[in-house]
Amino acid sequence: MSILITGIAGFVGVNLAQALLNKGIRVCGVDNLSRGTLQNMATLRENPLFSFTQVDITDSEAFIKVCEEFAQQEPITECWHLAANSDIPAGVSNAAVDLKDTFMTTHVTLDMMKKLGITKLAFASSSAIYGDHGTTTLVEDIGPLLPISNYGAMKLASEAAISAATESFLEQAWIFRFPNVIGIPATHGVMLDFVRKLKHTPDCLQVLGNGTQQKGYLHVEELVDAMLWIRAHAPEKRALYNIGAEDDGVTVAFIAEETVRVAQSGARIEYGQGNRGWVGDVPRFVYSIDKLKKLGWNPKLNSTQAVQKAVRQIVEQEQNG
Amino acid sequence: MSILITGIAGFVGVNLAQALLNKGIRVCGVDNLSRGTLQNMATLRENPLFSFTQVDITDSEAFIKVCEEFAQQEPITECWHLAANSDIPAGVSNAAVDLKDTFMTTHVTLDMMKKLGITKLAFASSSAIYGDHGTTTLVEDIGPLLPISNYGAMKLASEAAISAATESFLEQAWIFRFPNVIGIPATHGVMLDFVRKLKHTPDCLQVLGNGTQQKGYLHVEELVDAMLWIRAHAPEKRALYNIGAEDDGVTVAFIAEETVRVAQSGARIEYGQGNRGWVGDVPRFVYSIDKLKKLGWNPKLNSTQAVQKAVRQIVEQEQNG
Structure with a gap:
């Protein structure tokens, strides 16, 4: 089987x-x-x-x-x-x-x-x-x-x-x-982008958008x-x-700060304009996992903890890669 | 244009x-x-x-x-x-x-x-x-x-x-x-089937299923x-x-009777078993057109009237065809 x-x-x-x-x-x-x-x-x-x-x-x-x-x-x-x-x-x-x-x-x-x-x-x-x-x-x-x-x-x-x-x-x-x-092996996404950008320009992380976009x-x-x-x-x-996080999520700015903290402490973060990622990206939403919880499953990490864990893992992946 | x-x-x-x-x-x-x-x-x-x-x-x-x-x-x-x-x-x-x-x-x-x-x-x-x-x-x-x-x-x-x-x-x-x-030019569907069956065997209309299936x-x-x-x-x-009829619809038996009445008065109707047409056919449902009515449109015919009109038209189509 x-x-x-x-x-x-x-x-x-x-x-x-x-x-x-x-x-x-x-x-x-x-x-x-x-x-x-x-x-x-x-x-x-x-x-x-x-x-x-x-x-x-x-x-x-x-x-x-x-x-x-x-x-x-x-x-x-x-x-x-x-x-x-x-x-x-x-x-x-x-x-x-x-x-x-x-x-x-x-x-x-x-x-x-x-x-x-x-x-x-x-x-x-x-x-x-x-x-x-x-x-x-x-x-x-x-x-x-x-x-x-x-x-x-x-x-x-x-x-x-x-x-x-x-x-x-x-x-x-x-x-x-x-x-x-999020997590590893990371192949795409905002965290991998940030880690790679910082590798390229260690003193400054340029963020597309104003950083206020928030997601779980x-x-x-x-x-x-x-x-x-x-x-x-x-x-x-x-x-x-x-299946998802239960909380309101974290902002792109938080991810940028966390990535800088782990990968390149002291780097400057520069933001662009607008809070919509691209055509087809839903800017913010409230997700219910009540049905899944009734089935007996609960998430162990909130969005903040998931991002912190993934950033650590992705920085490590890119250092070894 | x-x-x-x-x-x-x-x-x-x-x-x-x-x-x-x-x-x-x-x-x-x-x-x-x-x-x-x-x-x-x-x-x-x-x-x-x-x-x-x-x-x-x-x-x-x-x-x-x-x-x-x-x-x-x-x-x-x-x-x-x-x-x-x-x-x-x-x-x-x-x-x-x-x-x-x-x-x-x-x-x-x-x-x-x-x-x-x-x-x-x-x-x-x-x-x-x-x-x-x-x-x-x-x-x-x-x-x-x-x-x-x-x-x-x-x-x-x-x-x-x-x-x-x-x-x-x-x-x-x-x-x-x-x-x-329903209506003309009819190319498929239960009414056309019935009319054509009656043309082939004018004394008896054989109906798949028990005739209780009801639709708007x-x-x-x-x-x-x-x-x-x-x-x-x-x-x-x-x-x-x-867009749809507002009523509870009519049964297959009603359509069979109406077709016999218009096309071949006096023909016998024989029913089969079960009330589900085929895999993938939703047997019965309640349809709301409240949104359309709020927009200002109302149907002029109910299901019974629509079937009566379509049966007349399809019988005529097949006689001329």
Whole structure:
């Protein structure tokens, strides 16, 4: 018995795979290595319970062939579908990016599962499916769902396709909606940007925007823990759960200050203008994880603690890298 | 100035085009004629304000070329995107059908509009995006959205992509969610099935299911009227409106009896078992059009009247056809 993970070489994939291996579960993974890397999987690949094959899963025939090969070794009992575009601005300027990497990956994953008779699917969705609801708390059954980025749109399209599949061949689906996740291996995001900028210009950190943009942050270790909790405990056929920090979040200015403190104490911070990151970025939102808490899971770190931990880890990653 | 309609040769397209032409508006239309027909457009094509080119709009290059040719004659000021799969069971058994015909048509339409600088879009969505909410009244902002057919999933995916586009290049989008629409030219649906069955076996109408399945029905003339009303009056950048009958609907048995009465008086009706049409069909739902009524539009026919009118029209269509 083994679990298949798509997008395994990415940030969440690597952490999820490690957690499953730690439980003694056999893991097979695929990734096109367009954003994920072999280096991210260095530790995983030392584990005899781990298999990896490079394939672009939107190449449906090649993907199915790889999965059939995995299944010949050990039956695949469920799939965790994480493969997606992670560069949201890229998808805003060109809708084809999220069409292929965020939605078509889901379509072909469902097609593969139907053909191979895999009936359980866990899916990494996003808070971006909600769109901009202003100050209204985002609970799982809020509507209407009007995403403002192609990334959010194609995550919602994926949820919809999974929901339809659950009416026909899927026995159960777990859909996790989460906002900003941080930690290592960091491949993108504001913290990595700051650390790298400071490496380049150690005396001054230039911040795009005025630093007042505020978001809740979840550490990837908490995310994985919550996903596995939902997988183990949620009773619904279509289990839909927000995962996130409970607090109001921290500002970009706090992240900048924390990065400077850890990486380059004394560096000056210079701010730009405006508090909106890019087209398609919801500037501020209130996230509810009450449903998840009722299921028995609570975050151990708040946004401040998650940022502090991640900044330390990313600075270390970049010093060693 | 002209309006572009995709899927113009289909049931709704033909009725919409006629209504626009009646207002003296120039209409250019595209259709791949996979389900729509030239015959449906016979009257439209006599109008000098009407242009039609056959093209499969998922062939993006060919589609853009056709639109550029239309635009050279008269600038296109808005697009009404109606092209979609209309065979819901076909899409349930093969997800590729709705992927291409219901969602990719939307993706390429948005791409075309971005390239040609067309900033206003009206879109024919569906009540299928809601999924099965049991007896809860379906209002526009209900959640979660968990469609149970690939048709519903790909309509929701389309709404999501349009919503994201409205954040970047689209100035305004009108999204119409409607359930069962009836009238002529009928190309599919229970009434046409019944009329054709009766033509084949005039003494007996065999009904799949036990006839108790109940749905609200909207006549296509009312649908077009409501869509144009919303287009003219809705103030929202993303205008999302249910359109439908207000009543509890009528049963399949009523439709069978009405069809027999009009087409083949005295024929026996034989029922099968079960009250669910097919996988992906929501058996019964309560639809709210309060938002539309607040905007000032009210249906003139209830479901019973709409069915009576459509049955008469379809019987006549089939006698002449």
